[in-house]
Amino acid sequence: MIKFYSFSVLLLMLFGCKVEDKSELVNQPPNIVVVLVDDLRWDEFGLAGHNYIKTPNIDRLVEKAAYFKNAFATTPLCSPSRASFLTGKYAYSHGIIDNTDRSALSHQLKTFPAKLQAEGYETAFIGKWHMGNDNTPRPGFDQWVALKGQGKANDPDFNANGEEIQKEGYVTDILTQYSLDFISKERTKPFLLYLSHKGLHPNLHQDATGKVTTIGGGGFVPAERHKGKYEKDTFNRRPNAFVTPKDKPALMREINDLPELGKETGTPERVIRDRAAMLMAIDEGLGEILNRLENKKLVNNTVVVFASDHGYFYGEHGLNEERRLAYEESLRIPLLIQYPPLTNKGFEIDQMTLNIDLAPTLLEFAGLRKDSLMDGESLLPLIKREDPIGWRTSFFMEYYSDKVWPRMVNMGYQGIRSTRYKYIQYTDLENMDELYDLEVDPFEMKNIINHPDYQVVLEEMKLNLKNH
Numbered sequence: 412m413i414k415f416y417s418f419s420v421l422l423l424m425l426f427g428c429k430v431e432d433k434s435e436l437v438n439q440p441p442n443i444v445v446v447l448v449d450d451l452r453w454d455e456f457g458l459a460g461h462n463y464i465k466t467p468n469i470d471r472l473v474e475k476a477a478y479f480k481n482a483f484a485t486t487p488l489c490s491p492s493r494a495s496f497l498t499g500k501y502a503y504s505h506g507i508i509d510n511t512d513r514s515a516l517s518h519q520l521k522t523f524p525a526k527l528q529a530e531g532y533e534t535a536f537i538g539k540w541h542m543g544n545d546n547t548p549r550p551g552f553d554q555w556v557a558l559k560g561q562g563k564a565n566d567p568d569f570n571a572n573g574e575e576i577q578k579e580g581y582v583t584d585i586l587t588q589y590s591l592d593f594i595s596k597e598r599t600k601p602f603l604l605y606l607s608h609k610g611l612h613p614n615l616h617q618d619a620t621g622k623v624t625t626i627g628g629g630g631f632v633p634a635e636r637h638k639g640k641y642e643k644d645t646f647n648r649r650p651n652a653f654v655t656p657k658d659k660p661a662l663m664r665e666i667n668d669l670p671e672l673g674k675e676t677g678t679p680e681r682v683i684r685d686r687a688a689m690l691m692a693i694d695e696g697l698g699e700i701l702n703r704l705e706n707k708k709l710v711n712n713t714v715v716v717f718a719s720d721h722g723y724f725y726g727e728h729g730l731n732e733e734r735r736l737a738y739e740e741s742l743r744i745p746l747l748i749q750y751p752p753l754t755n756k757g758f759e760i761d762q763m764t765l766n767i768d769l770a771p772t773l774l775e776f777a778g779l780r781k782d783s784l785m786d787g788e789s790l791l792p793l794i795k796r797e798d799p800i801g802w803r804t805s806f807f808m809e810y811y812s813d814k815v816w817p818r819m820v821n822m823g824y825q826g827i828r829s830t831r832y833k834y835i836q837y838t839d840l841e842n843m844d845e846l847y848d849l850e851v852d853p854f855e856m857k858n859i860i861n862h863p864d865y866q867v868v869l870e871e872m873k874l875n876l877k878n879h
Contacts (some may be wrong), residue, residue, distance in 0.1 A: 415689070420705040423866045439749065440777045441711040443527075443603045444594075445701065445769075447496065448693055449489065449539065450734065451719035453482065453743035454510035463644040464687045468698035468875050472747050474719055474757045477794045482764045487721035488735050492766055493607070496720070497522040499770030499785035501807065506693045507542050508811040514543025522785070522803060523770040525551025527603050527777055529839030535593045538562075538586050539605035546570040552605075554739070556589050556825055562609040582609045583689075591749050594703050601777070606700075611691045611723075633688035643682040649685045649740075651854035652726040658858040660843040662728065677726025683698035688697065694879050714776050715749040716769065736821055736836075737826050737835045737854050742808065742866070750776070753794050757834065759795050763830060805829035806878040812839050827875045834872035846872065 453459060456466040458473045470694075484492045488504045491828040494507035502508045503789065506516050515603055517540070528534045528551050535554035539562050540546060548555035559568040565836075567582045568575065578585045590606050613631050633640070653674040662672055670676055704710045722741045723731035724865055734741045746764060748754065767787030774781050775789040792799040805827050812823035821839040833855070835845040846860040846869055859865045 422634070435741050439599075439601045439712075441599050442534075442630045442709060443716070443773055443776065444590075444717070445496075445716045445773075446693075446697060446700070446703070447493070447538075448607070448690075448717075448719045448745075449541075449608055449610060449671060450515045450721065450723045451611055451690070451742065451745060452722040452725070453719075453745045455611075455686075455723075456694075456745065459745065461680040461687075463641060464690065466690065466694045467756075468701065469717065471749075472476075472697065472700065472715065472749055472753045473590075474656045475751065475755055476559060476715070476717075476747040476749035476757055477754050477790075478757065478759045479746040479748070479764045479793075480759050482722040482744050482766075483742045483806065483808075484719070484744050484766045485687045485806060487737070487741040488810060489720050491811075494520060494539055495766045496523065496718070496769050499523065499767050499781065499787040501767060501786050502809055502811070504786060506783070509813045510541075510815065511813065512543040512545075517542035517545075519677055520549075520551075521782060522551050523774055524603055524605060524773060526779065526782070527551075528553065530779060532775065532777070533596075533602045534799035535590075537589045537593070538605075539708055540607065542844055548573055549714065554593060556586075561612060561614075564614055567609075576732075581692060583634065583692035585698055587692075587699055590696070590700055591703050594700065594709070603773075608693055610693050621743070629651050631685035631689050633685060634847070637688040640688045641690070642777070644684060644687075645680060646683045646725060648725060649727055649854060649855050651728055653729060654727075654856060656728050658727070659845060661822060661837055661845075662818075663838055666820070668817055672711050674728030674729070676729045676731060678724060678731045683725055703744040711751045713750075713814070714773065715747075716773075717745065717747040718769070719744045720766070733818055735813075735816075735822070735854040737808055737810070737824060737833070739849075739853075742828065746788070748772070748790065750794065758796070760790075761791055763804065763806060764790060764793070765806055775847060796876040805875060807876070811878060825876060827872050829872070829875075832868055832872060834869070834876065836873075836876060 413755050420759045455461055456469045457464055486492055490507050490510045491502035494505045499506045506512050524534045534552045536552045537556045540557045544560045546557040546559050556569055556571045562582055564582050566579050568577050590604055593604055655673040657703045684804035704713050722743050723734050726742050727740045768790050769788050772790040775791050806827055807825045810824050813823050814820055823838040824835050826835040831850050837843050844860055845858045847855045
């Protein structure tokens with residue numbers, strides 16, 4: 412069990428830092444609040460550079476958080492990424508490799524919440540589990556409130572601690588209220604709240620084979636109060652938006668009657684607007700959570716994490732819902748970690764960080780060692796603004812081909828993304844690999860796999876991948 416030192420002593424032991432507001436100190440390790448958003452791009456909030464969206468509470472968190480500017484999902488797909496956040500492992504290691512029904516396996520995952528629970532934390536999972544359609548309680552959580560399947564935007568169905576129920580109202584607001592109630596409980600031990608939002612995801616149902624159908628009209632559904640909020644706004648697209656690929660053989664294949672990628676296949680403006688409006692309830696809910704922590708005098712003893720499972724294409728390379736690919740718009744994620752004793756003024760971190768780093772980071776915050784089988788590394792040295800020797804300069808990325816989206820059939824890949832280069836090796840296709848120099852081509856518009864000047868780099872990237 413965790414030895415509950417006085418919090419001030421624990422801070423000195425772990426970080427050598429001084430706490431100024433002693434009124435909020437408690438005799439226990441820090442509480443932890445994780446807010447995970449579905450499909451949120453790394454640039455899809457105000458201070459990240461979105462040209463019209465208003466996210467005052469995410470921005471408020473940025474101002475007092477470590478802001479990881481180069482954070483990535485190692486598999487840019489919902490189920491594998493969510494399992495990686497919880498386990499600190501790559502998809503090939505934890506086994507949740509796709510979005511098909513892997514309910515049984517997800518009951519067996521060795522997660523950081525389970526380890527925290529075993530060491531004295533009170534733990535809660537609230538929201539979208541999305542590792543199979545089974546929403547019954549998983550090990551490691553004292554409180555369990557999970558949406559059925561993908562969840563519905565309005566009047567959603569839940570499994571609440573083993574009981575199937577339906578709640579009236581907008582899904583984000585309901586999840587926020589459950590979270591506020593959990594935070595407000597009187598307790599004598601630290602807590603972990605893992606809030607996993609349905610937004611920003613459309614109304615869809617996915618069966619055991621991965622087949623996707625729409626429910627309730629489908630589409631991205633904002634709260635009623637936010638509908639039409641950005642109706643007159645236009646997103647500032649990146650330079651690679653609507654560009655028809657001319658040097659990406661895997662995307663240039665003729666597949667049944669699918670049209671050529673370009674403006675007609677890229678994400679429509681209304682989708683971007685609806686997603687922006689859908690984020691408003693999440694932002695409001697985050698503000699309520701931050702306010703509740705302040706009112707309960709828990710702020711100085713609480714780690715708050717805000718992240719996303721992966722990104723989303725806004726027409727880049729003519730893409731829309733194919734957010735499984737290894738391009739930046741899909742791989743990159745927002746990652747913010749607030750912990751006032753270390754981040755009170757807020758700062759940016761440029762080192763390359765991954766979703767698999769969250770589990771070891773939060774275990775170390777709790778005074779625990781990471782599981783020896785975890786692939787990720789604790790981010791605490793970076794949050795402490797140290798410059799750790801040997802920090803990663805590249806990472807392994809992977810995706811396993813599935814049959815959900817016709818264009819993605821046989822598009823499984825493995826690859827390496829370094830600080831400068833990206834190598835994508837398609838595992839089911841021959842002679843269709845890709846290499847990009849991100850320093851000169853940040854929008855990945857020129858595949859240099861056959862360029863004579865980059866053959867040495869290519870061999871180095873292949874060796875890096877082989878040795879992973």
